[in-house]
Amino acid sequence: MSYKTDKLVDLFPDAYAARDTESLLYKLLDAIGAEFMAADEALKRLLKSHWIDYADGAALDGLGAIYGVTRRRLRNGTLETDAAFRLRLKSIVALFTGGGTVAAVKRAVRSALGLPLDLDQLTLPPEFEGLREELKRLVSVREFSPNVVRFIPRPDEIVQTVEGASELILRVDISTTENAQPEIRWKFTKGSGRRLTLEQIQVGNGPPAGIRATDDLVVQTGQTLVLANGENGQLNALLEQTPSVQTNVSTFFTNLDGSRPAALPEVSTGSSEWKFRAQSGLFGISAFDTDSFDLPDFTGELVLIERQRLSFDVYVPYFLQQFVQDLKQRYGYSGNLFVFEGLHPDQIQTVVNQTKAAGVRGNVYFSLNFLENHNPREALTLMGDHRAVEDANVLDSLAVGSLNRDVESHMVIEKFVMGGVFNVATFDTHYGFL
Structure with missing residues (x-):
């Protein structure tokens, strides 16, 4: 009742x-x-059913639909359970409050891999702070994806003769979030070149900048001059006879104002023009066996890495389970670090697309991370070699003859005794006493 x-x-x-x-x-x-x-x-x-803690089945799916989140299809082909979906859905609110930020993307990808959105949920003891930092770095995001851009002369950009020298104007137009370091390949296809000048001319009112070569440098037909700034920001100039034969000619270059060390100007966002200029043989400087006195013909190429706006790259370990297991062994942690069942790597891009802001492109790259144990150990090993030698030689012997031997002695001693002489004879010799 x-x-x-x-x-x-x-x-x-x-x-x-x-x-x-x-x-x-x-x-x-x-x-x-x-x-x-x-x-x-x-x-x-x-x-x-309007509360995530109590909803199940279709009601839980409906709550997830509010945020555009559906149940994940696991590696075995089944959908995740109510308990797993509820736990992930409770964390998804914090994800959406990030508004597609770098932190929100990291949390979403971390969750897709099976780790908690917020690593504080693991409640790791203080002695495992290093492990927590390693887990934090498992998913990294680099804003503004790099894109290699190559500029070559257009059909209307040809080598022209200007004031007794060959001159080529290369127009560059990029949209980048930061200044780019160019690499320039200057190839001479006909004749030889001296007094080389490379100048960046800003389309606006910016001052010209660039480098020039001294009179001692001559580039022959078929050779390519490769110009780029090194890690120290100074010019690294290589004269390439063949792809495998290169000569460093950096010392032959100065800045346009004659100062040293020489350095290529950076390429900033917007438009700029690069002037390639070279002369032929010079009176009092050139030699008949090295220079040609006809104006040279050449081509120029500029390559740089452009940082694209409204883009980012996500880097994720491909073998995540093994990598996390190696981390646990290294730090001696025995607890469980995975709170979700991770998705297949093919689905990580979908997770990023669901998290990113509208109009932004996100790329996923997988890295191969392998941990090596470099703990040195010294050991002294003593080895003994025990050998047991057994002589198995067999000797057969046959004796023919009598085994009984009778020995007879037929020695006869004759003694002639003379009387002993006092104070001469002894008692133990054959002397008698008369």
Whole structure:
């Protein structure tokens, strides 16, 4: 009997004997009360389904649909359970508050790999702070994806003769978030070149900048001059006879104002022009066996890395499970670090696309991370070599003859004794005493 049945029974006078549990009226009221109880439970479930802690099945899927989040299909082909989906959905609110930021992308990818969105949920003891920092670096995001851009002369950009020298204007137009370091390949296809000058001319009002070569440098037909700034920011100039034969000619270059060390100007966002200029043989400087006196012909090429706007790259370890296991062994941690079942690597790009802001392109790259144990150990090993030698030689012997031997002595001693002489003869010799 339910309290719904009691409420219904109380509505009837005693004359109806509604309290008699064996009466037909009571059984009817009890059946109606049971239906009311079922309806109440359904209504409670409906109300509770609006709360993520109590929703299940389709109701939980509906809550996820609010954020555009669906159940993940796991590696074995099944959908994740209510408990796993509920745990991930409770964390997804913090993800959306990030608004597609770098932190939000990291949390989303970390969750897709099976790790918690917030590493503080692991409650690692203080002695495992190093492990926590390693887990933090598992997913890295680099804003503004790099893109290699190559500029070569257009059909209307040809070598022209200007004031007794060959001159080529190469136009460059880039949209980058930071200045780029160029690499320039200057190839001479006809004739030789001296007094080389490379100048960057800003389309706006910026001052010209560039480098020039001294009179001692001559570039022959078929040779390529490769110009780029090294790690120290100074010019690194290589004269390439063949791809495998190069000569460093950096010392032959100065800046346009004659100062040293020489350095190529950076390429900033927007438009700029690069002027390649070279002369032929010079009176009093050139030699007949090295220079040509016809103006040279050449081509120029500029290559740089452009940082693209509205883009980012995500770097993720491909063998994540093994990498995390290696980290646990290195730090001596025995607890569980995975709170979700990770997705297949092919689905990580989809997770990034769902998290990024509109109009932004996100790229996923997988890295191969292998841990090596470099703990040195010294050991002294003593080895003994025990050898047991057994002589198995067999000797057969045959003796022929008599084994009984009788020895007879036929020695006869004759003695002639003379009287001993006092004070001469001794008692132990053959002397007698008369």
